[in-house]
Every structure is written in structure tokens, then in C-alpha cells.
Amino acid sequence: MPVRYFTKKELSVLLNVSEEFFHTEIKKIIKKDFKVDLKQFGVENPDILLDENYLMTLADPNDHNNFFVTGICIFDYTN
Amino acid sequence: MNNTFVDIVFEGDKFSPKFLKQITGLRILPLIEWDEVATRGRYKGQKSPYGLGTLRIEGLTTDDLLIGLKSAIKYLLLESGDLKKSGVQEISLDFDNITEDKIRLDESILKNLSLLNNALNNTQSNNEPDKDYMSNSFILQFYSSLFLKDSRIKGFERNKEVKLKQLFSRVLESDMTNIDVEKIDLGPTLMLYLFKYMDEDYDKVPAFAEVLK
Numbered sequence: 001m002p003v004r005y006f007t008k009k010e011l012s013v014l015l016n017v018s019e020e021f022f023h024t025e026i027k028k029i030i031k032k033d034f035k036v037d038l039k040q041f042g043v044e045n046p047d048i049l050l051d052e053n054y055l056m057t058l059a060d061p062n063d064h065n066n067f068f069v070t071g072i073c074i075f076d077y078t079n
Numbered sequence: 080m081n082n083t084f085v086d087i088v089f090e091g092d093k094f095s096p097k098f099l100k101q102i103t104g105l106r107i108l109p110l111i112e113w114d115e116v117a118t119r120g121r122y123k124g125q126k127s128p129y130g131l132g133t134l135r136i137e138g139l140t141t142d143d144l145l146i147g148l149k150s151a152i153k154y155l156l157l158e159s160g161d162l163k164k165s166g167v168q169e170i171s172l173d174f175d176n177i178t179e180d181k182i183r184l185d186e187s188i189l190k191n192l193s194l195l196n197n198a199l200n201n202t203q204s205n206n207e208p209d210k211d212y213m214s215n216s217f218i219l220q221f222y223s224s225l226f227l228k229d230s231r232i233k234g235f236e237r238n239k240e241v242k243l244k245q246l247f248s249r250v251l252e253s254d255m256t257n258i259d260v261e262k263i264d265l266g267p268t269l270m271l272y273l274f275k276y277m278d279e280d281y282d283k284v285p286a287f288a289e290v291l292k
């Protein structure tokens with residue numbers, strides 16, 4: 001399924017949260033949730049790509065061909 | 080001037096950020112509580128297999144931020160027992176809102192962060208702690224009450240806060256190895272030092288150890 005890169009601003013709008021909140025809470029939980037997987041492909045602070053069902057793929061910011069499919073929906077990160 | 084910040088991130092397999100906040104009084108933001116049903120994230124609806132929390136260090140400028148970060152890490156080193164008690168296994172820094180070329184981490188910050196992580200995992204380190212950091216414990220407690228805890232002074236003018244942090248950094252960097260801190264009434268001396276040099280140019284402020292002599 002094709003995926004598209006979303007900026008922090010786009011993700012904040014999508015989740016209806018501030019960019020500050022996205023950075024302070026959501027991104028940190030995502031990084032911790034997939035820390036082990038991210039370590040395996042050498043990325044600490046991944047870019048977030050979403051498919052049409054909003055399932056997350058985490059990618060190397062320098063090379064989006066280096067990625068990890070999480071199978072988790074981005075909306076699971078809102079209460 | 081823009082406000083800038085770094086988040087100190089605490090994590091652990093059985094870490095309780097709420098407990099850490101309770102026992103230290105630090106302004107911890109609990110993100111995920113270990114063993115509680117997660118309301119968001121990968122483990123939403125299940126008991127979380129880890130805990131996660133942050134402590135934000137703010138600054139008006141990157142220099143101000145680094146001064147604050149340096150003192151905060153020193154304080155955490157002093158409090159590593161409480162960190163362990165709450166289940167913290169790893170501490171890292173999140174600079175997401177600052178580009179790396181804008182911030183140059185002081186070597187002592189990295190060294191103390193490494194010491195801190197070693198202390199949390201009971202591993203031996205080749206590095207020795209700053210020689211006088213134990214004698215600075217009182218000053219660090221004082222610092223944490225002003226800047227890292229909920230009890231901090233509200234409505235304090237930001238430029239004065241910056242100045243006060245600079246003076247604290249001057250105090251914490253003083254070589255106190257030849258001074259018997261137990262014989263000095265450190266509290267009043269520190270207060271006088273802070274009051275006296277509050278409006279002085281930073282370069283003209285003598286080292287705290289010099290004043291004590």
C-alpha cells in the first residue's frame with residue numbers, strides 16, 4: 001500500500017493537537033514504542049509515513065527507502 | 080528572544096513517572112505509567128510494559144539552556160538513588176526542537192549523563208564524578224528547588240532567572256576541593272553571593288570558592 005510522508009505540522013492537524021503537544025508527548029511515545037525496531041535499522045528520530053488507513057511506517061529521515069512498517073494506526077496515539 | 084528547550088527523557092521497564100514526581104518533587108511530565116492500562120500508543124488498552132516521563136529544561140538562549148541542562152544533570156546524578164527507586168533504567172536527551180548545529184553539548188554534560196546511566200544500571204565507569212560534586216549537594220538541592228521543581232518561584236522575571244542560573248553555574252563550577260564546606264554556613268553565604276552579584280557583569284563575578292576563602 002502506498003505511503004506518504006507527513007510533516008509534524010500535518011500530523012498535528014490530522015490528530016487535532018498542537019505541534020508542541022505532538023513533539024512533547026506523541027512523538028516520544030512513538031519513539032519509545034518502537035525503540036527496539038528503530039535501533040535495528042539505526043534510526044533514533046524517524047520520519048512518520050502513513051498509508052490510506054493511517055497505519056504508520058517509520059522511516060530513516062535521510063532515506064525513506066529505509067523503513068519499518070509498524071501496523072499501528074496513528075490515531076491510537078490520541079486518547 | 081525565543082524560548083528554547085531540551086527534554087530529559089526517563090524510561091524503564093518498570094518505571095513509574097508518577098512515583099518519581101512524588102518522591103523527588105521534580106516537574107516530571109508522566110507520559111506512560113508502567114503496568115497501567117495504556118490509553119494511547121502501541122499498547123493502547125493493554126497494561127504498558129514500560130514507563131516513560133520527561134523533565135523539560137528551558138532557556139532563553141542556547142547558552143542559557145546549556146547552563147540549565149548542565150546543572151540539572153548534576154542534580155540528577157546526586158539523586159540517582161531516587162531515580163533507581165522509581166524504576167528509571169535509562170536517561171536521554173531529546174533536542175527535537177533545536178537543530179544540532181545550534182547546540183554544542185558541553186563535554187561535562189555528556190560525561191555526567193554517561194555516569195548517570197552507569198549508576199542506574201550499576202555498571203562500573205572509567206570516569207570519575209566531578210571531584211567536588213558531592214560537596215555541591217546543598218547547592219544542587221537549592222538549585223533544583225528554584226528551577227526544577229513545582230515549588231519554583233512563579234512569575235520570576237526571565238532575565239533575572241537567566242542571571243541566577245549563570246551565578247549558580249559559577250558556584251557549581253567552583254573548585255571547592257580545598258574548602259571544608261562543613262565548616263561554612265553555606266546557605267547564607269550562597270544567598271549573599273547571589274544577591275551581591277545579581278546585577279554584576281558575569282565576567283566580573285568571582286568564583287564562589289574565592290569568596291569562601
